[in-house]
Structure formats: C-alpha cells, structure tokens
Amino acid sequence: MSRRGFLKGTGAATTVGFFAATPLSQAVASVKPASSALMGFDAIPISTSDAVTVPEGYQANVLISWGDAIKNGAPAFSQNNDSKAQEMQFGDNNDGMTFFLIDNDRAVLVVNNEYTNNEYLYPHQGKSITADDARKAQAAHGVSVIELKKNFGQWQVNLDGRLNRRVTAYTEMEMTGVAAGHDLLKTSADKSGKKILGTFNNCANGQTPWGTYLTCEENFNGYFADTKGTELGESYARYGLNTKDRGYDWYKHDARFDMGKEPNEPHRHGWVVEIDPMNPNSTPKKRSALGRFKHENAALTVNGDGHVVVYLGDDERGEHLYKFVSKNKYVEGAESNRDLLEEGTLYVAKFEGTQGELKGKGQWLELTWGKNGLTPENGFPDAASVMVFARMAATQVGATTMDRPEWVTVHPDNLSVFCTLTNNKYRGVKESQPINAVNPREKNPYGHIVRWNPTAGNHTSDTFEWDIYVIAGNPEVHKSGLMAGTDNINKDNMFNSPDGIGFDKSGRLWIQTDGKYSNKGDFAGMGNNQMLCSDPATGEIRRFLTGPIACEITGLTFSPDYKTMFVGVQHPGEDLAPSHFPEGGNAVPRSSVVMITRKDGGVIGA
Ligand code: FEO
Ligand code: CA
Ligand code: CA
Ligand code: CA
Numbered sequence: 082m083s084r085r086g087f088l089k090g091t092g093a094a095t096t097v098g099f100f101a102a103t104p105l106s107q108a109v110a111s112v113k114p115a116s117s118a119l120m121g122f123d124a125i126p127i128s129t130s131d132a133v134t135v136p137e138g139y140q141a142n143v144l145i146s147w148g149d150a151i152k153n154g155a156p157a158f159s160q161n162n163d164s165k166a167q168e169m170q171f172g173d174n175n176d177g178m179t180f181f182l183i184d185n186d187r188a189v190l191v192v193n194n195e196y197t198n199n200e201y202l203y204p205h206q207g208k209s210i211t212a213d214d215a216r217k218a219q220a221a222h223g224v225s226v227i228e229l230k231k232n233f234g235q236w237q238v239n240l241d242g243r244l245n246r247r248v249t250a251y252t253e254m255e256m257t258g259v260a261a262g263h264d265l266l267k268t269s270a271d272k273s274g275k276k277i278l279g280t281f282n283n284c285a286n287g288q289t290p291w292g293t294y295l296t297c298e299e300n301f302n303g304y305f306a307d308t309k310g311t312e313l314g315e316s317y318a319r320y321g322l323n324t325k326d327r328g329y330d331w332y333k334h335d336a337r338f339d340m341g342k343e344p345n346e347p348h349r350h351g352w353v354v355e356i357d358p359m360n361p362n363s364t365p366k367k368r369s370a371l372g373r374f375k376h377e378n379a380a381l382t383v384n385g386d387g388h389v390v391v392y393l394g395d396d397e398r399g400e401h402l403y404k405f406v407s408k409n410k411y412v413e414g415a416e417s418n419r420d421l422l423e424e425g426t427l428y429v430a431k432f433e434g435t436q437g438e439l440k441g442k443g444q445w446l447e448l449t450w451g452k453n454g455l456t457p458e459n460g461f462p463d464a465a466s467v468m469v470f471a472r473m474a475a476t477q478v479g480a481t482t483m484d485r486p487e488w489v490t491v492h493p494d495n496l497s498v499f500c501t502l503t504n505n506k507y508r509g510v511k512e513s514q515p516i517n518a519v520n521p522r523e524k525n526p527y528g529h530i531v532r533w534n535p536t537a538g539n540h541t542s543d544t545f546e547w548d549i550y551v552i553a554g555n556p557e558v559h560k561s562g563l564m565a566g567t568d569n570i571n572k573d574n575m576f577n578s579p580d581g582i583g584f585d586k587s588g589r590l591w592i593q594t595d596g597k598y599s600n601k602g603d604f605a606g607m608g609n610n611q612m613l614c615s616d617p618a619t620g621e622i623r624r625f626l627t628g629p630i631a632c633e634i635t636g637l638t639f640s641p642d643y644k645t646m647f648v649g650v651q652h653p654g655e656d657l658a659p660s661h662f663p664e665g666g667n668a669v670p671r672s673s674v675v676m677i678t679r680k681d682g683g684v685i686g687a
Pocket of ligand 1: 195284285299377396487
C-alpha cells in the first residue's frame with residue numbers, strides 16, 4: 082500500500098460537512114510555510130538544547146518550578162527540604178493544569194503534580210528512604226493550587242493568596258457515586274469505604290463550567306507492593322498491580338501501600354477527582370461514576386440538550402476510550418451542577434472500519450450493570466463492581482483495544498473530538514491487540530491522533546464517525562508506507578508520541594509530545610520533545626515550541642484573553658540526563674510551568 086494509496090477516499094465521506102471540508106489527502110498540497118490563515122507564526126526547527134525555544138516574536142518565562150514556595154513562610158527550594166517544606170511548595174512533575182480567572186488581575190492556576198524523580202527528589206537519590214522521605218514524596222504528588230496576580234501585564238505567583246493550597250497523597254477526600262461505601266473500598270483505617278486519603282499520579286485534567294477542576298489518577302498501581310506475596314488475582318493484574326511497586330518504596334513506611342495488609346486500598350485510586358479551587362477548605366471528591374482505570378484527562382463538554390459529557394482515555398497499551406453522560410442536566414448558575422458528576426452512564430468505544438481506510442464508524446457501548454453481559458455470571462455482582470473494574474467491564478462488552486489513549490479534546494465548535502494514541506509496541510504483536518482500522522500500524526512507534534464526530538452533533542448519541550487526523554512518522558527515514566506518516570507530516574514538523582492536546586477558542590489544535598528524544602535512527606530529525614500547532618481545517622501542523630533535554634512537554638492552559646499560554650515542562654534531565662533547566666549552571670533540573678507571551682502583546686498562535 083503506498084503512502085498516498087492508504088489516504089485515498091479519506092475525503093470522500095459525505096455525512097457531516099466537516100469530513101468533506103477537511104480531507105487529509107488535500108493536506109499534502111497545503112503543507113507550506115504560512116499557508117494556514119489560522120496560524121500566524123513561523124515554524125521553528127527542532128532543538129537538542131537545554132532550553133525552551135519559541136517562534137520569532139514570542140517569549141517564554143518560567144512561572145514556577147518544583148520546590149518553589151507557594152505560601153509565605155515556605156522555605157526556598159533545596160534538595161534537602163523535608164516533607165513539611167514540600168507541603169508549602171510547588172509539587173514535582175507538573176502535568177495537566179487549568180487557569181481560572183477571578184477578576185482582571187487575579188486568577189488561580191491549578192496544576193497536577195504527577196510523580197517524583199527520586200534521582201533529584203532526595204540528595205541520596207532515593208536508594209534507601211526514611212519515613213519523612215516517603216512523606217516528602219507524597220507531599221510532592223497531587224495538585225498545587227496557586228493564586229496569580231498580574232503585575233505590569235505579566236502574571237506572577239501571589240504568595241499572599243488565600244486560595245494557595247497543596248492537595249497531596251494524604252489529603253482527605255470523599256468517594257462519591259455508586260462505588261462509595263462498597264465493601265471493595267473498605268480498609269482497616271476506613272470502615273465507611275468513603276473517606277479516602279490522597280490522590281497521586283495525577284496526570285492530566287479537565288475543568289467544569291461550574292468552576293471546578295478535575296484531576297485524573299493515572300499509574301496508581303506503581304505505588305503498591307505486596308510484601309506477603311498474596312495471590313491477588315486477575316482484577317489486580319488487569320490494573321498492573323503485582324508484588325513489586327515501581328521503586329517509590331512508600332509501602333516500607335505507610336502500610337496502606339502494602340496490599341498484603343490492605344488489599345482494598347488500590348480500589349480507592351484510579352479515579353477522577355473533582356476539586357473546588359475557590360474554596361481552600363473544600364474536600365476533594367472522587368467520582369466513581371467515571372470509572373476506575375488509568376485516567377489520562379477528562380474532556381468535558383455540555384451537550385446541546387444540557388447533559389454533561391466527559392470523554393476519558395485509559396493510557397495503557399490495548400486499553401480503551403470511554404465517555405460519561407450525566408444523568409441530570411447542566412443549568413447555568415445552578416447549585417445542582419455540583420452534583421452532575423455524581424450519577425450518569427459510562428460508555429466505552431467500539432471503532433469499526435475497513436483496515437487501510439483510516440476512517441469508519443463507531444459505537445458507544447453501555448457499561449451499565451445488568452446490561453451487555455455485565456451480570457453476576459460474568460463476575461459483576463453489582464453496579465459498583467462495574468465501575469471499580471471498568472477495564473474488565475469494557476472487555477466484557479467488546480470494546481476496541483487502543484494504542485494508549487492519552488488526552489481527549491473537544492473542538493470549540495462542539496462537533497468534533499480528538500484523542501491522541503501515543504504509541505503501542507504491542508499492536509499487531511500481542512494476540513489480544515491485533516491491527517485494526519483505527520490502530521493501523523504494527524508496533525506503532527510514533528503514535529497518531531484520531532478524531533470523531535458524534536452523530537448529528539449529539540454527544541449523547543450511541544454512534545459516531547471517525548477518521549485519523551494524523552499518523553506521526555518519519556518520512557526522511559521511511560520513504561513510504563505507514564511509518565512515513567500521513568501526508569501532513571514532513572521533514573520540518575516531525576514528532577513522535579503525541580500526548581497532551583487542547584484547543585484554543587479559535588480552533589487551533591495544540592499538540593504536545595512525550596516521545597523518544599534520542600534524535601537518532603527512527604527518531605532522527607525529531608529532537609527534544611515539543612509542542613506543535615495545527616489547523617484542523619487544512620490538516621497543517623507547525624512546530625511552535627521545543628523543550629529542554631530529556632523533558633516531556635505536557636500541560637496547557639490559557640488566560641481568557643488567550644494572550645498568555647501556560648505550558649508544562651516535565652522531568653527535564655530524567656534518568657540523570659545532562660539538563661540543568663531552568664536555572665542553568667550546575668542547578669538540579671526541575672519541572673516547571675512556563676508562560677508564553679507575544680512581545681507585541683497579541684494572541685498566542687494568531
Ligand atoms: Fe501521565 Fe499517560 O500520561
Ligand atoms: Ca500524558
Ligand atoms: Ca505519555
Ligand atoms: Ca509524564
């Protein structure tokens with residue numbers, strides 16, 4: 082199949098005007114500098130330097146880095162800081178984030194702190210940790226709520242802000258929805274099954290029109306060990322829970338992370354958590370109605386009829402893409418909105434299509450107890466079990482295995498939805514993950530982005546049509562075939578492993594990468610991780626930002642005037658790679674939130 086051959090017919094779909102207007106096959110001709118009216122900047126080259134680079138006319142400034150004070154009285158950053166210091170400082174490995182405006186010159190930025198790099202968290206690199214070391218790591222996880230103020234036109238951290246808050250791996254939270262209080266969630270410390278300590282591995286995020294923040298728990302399994310070597314069974318294995326943790330060692334000092342002692346503790350993690358950033362005393366709420374899996378982000382939209390719809394990716398090879406539809410409807414300004422994520426229906430996606438066509442139809446399969454084989458005979462004794470073991474429910478109903486669904490984002494026209502499928506070395510390799518229409522490439526080393534249109538623009542519809550927006554690839558190394566990528570990839574915009582995505586209000590699609598940064602072999606010509614901008618009307622993709630050494634670019638939000646863009650630089654210098662970002666010299670590399678502005682004060686990307 083030639084590179085052009087597999088694109089044939091992509092533009093032929095006739096259903097929603099959108100497909101006809103944006104054939105990928107026409108993007109071939111349109112990929113030229115400055116061809117898109119939507120994008121007013123010149124593409125930048127790749128970088129292997131230890132800096133953030135942006136286009137001509139733009140500037141990038143660090144807003145805050147791991148370990149910086151978020152409250153008055155907090156000590157300055159030092160690797161020697163203890164847990165008490167970390168509780169008053171910005172957490173590590175910032176990821177998804179949302180900017181909430183309070184008034185013209187006051188705002189709050191809510192930022193996920195996904196995990197810790199122990200090689201930098203401790204002066205001893207974490208080889209043997211004390212109880213306070215474990216507590217410090219837990220305090221570096223979670224969410225940072227930071228007030229911002231505008232000073233001479235530039236946003237900066239306000240240490241006096243009364244909303245400044247850290248939510249950590251030991252902040253008290255409430256479980257809500259159908260799984261709250263279920264036996265599966267009870268532990269020796271919490272007989273109610275409703276009072277949960279902490280959130281961790283907070284990957285990406287979402288926000289609601291009623292002003293709350295959604296933080297998504299991803300690789301929670303990595304924190305649990307089992308010192309007794311208990312036979313835990315399939316429901317643990319499916320979530321990657323086994324005898325060893327991923328080296329955090331919390332279980333050595335905190336028994337709830339030892340499944341031999343607390344087998345139900347892992348059931349209390351892997352959820353979406355709703356936080357009210359405007360009330361620093363509020364109790365975060367875990368939303369069991371949105372299912373338990375390795376949540377990437379939560380892309381919320383209000384459907385035309387008022388139902389709230391949340392699209393949710395489960396980032397693991399061969400896992401699935403989900404959709405939640407609220408039972409009740411959104412009413413602007415109503416107090417009842419705060420309970421909308423309490424109850425609703427969860428669905429999982431089944432993609433259909435002919436291999437090689439890169440488009441097709443799809444269905445949302447309902448994950449409701451008693452339906453679609455979700456019955457006691459198949460291991461689902463009640464409604465709570467369907468949510469707690471959502472992955473197994475998805476398999477039961479016949480969901481499509483995907484190439485690691487990361488972020489989902491809804492176009493501002495509310496008609497189309499995009500999801501990054503970051504990569505999958507098991508595609509076409511494991512029997513359970515055969516090549517299929519929507520995951521067309523064996524071992525998928527570069528990733529791709531799928532988009533779909535709900536039928537008739539209705540996000541509660543059970544059906545949709547999809548196409549592949551871009552297949553990342555390397556047309557310099559692979560002259561033809563799927564490894565070269567779709568025709569909107571060229572030598573000047575190559576990237577791999579799309580992960581964070583988001584739209585601005587004008588419909589520019591921003592794409593962030595978490596890929597291989599070797600710049601060699603299959604990845605030659607791609608440089609460090611980066612952020613690109615794309616115009617969905619033409620398919621054109623243009624590089625906008627490059628990150629420092631060994632980082633990932635993740636996390637994206639804007640001020641409401643779209644003149645300041647906040648972008649996350651995560652784990653610069655991971656695995657002891659030679660980065661000293663952002664301070665330079667011999668400084669410890671630190672994850673940071675970077676603010677992008679235009680020197681002429683204009684709208685980002687325009
Ligand atoms: Fe935390 Fe799937 O990225
Ligand atoms: Ca991610
Ligand atoms: Ca990723
Ligand atoms: Ca990450």
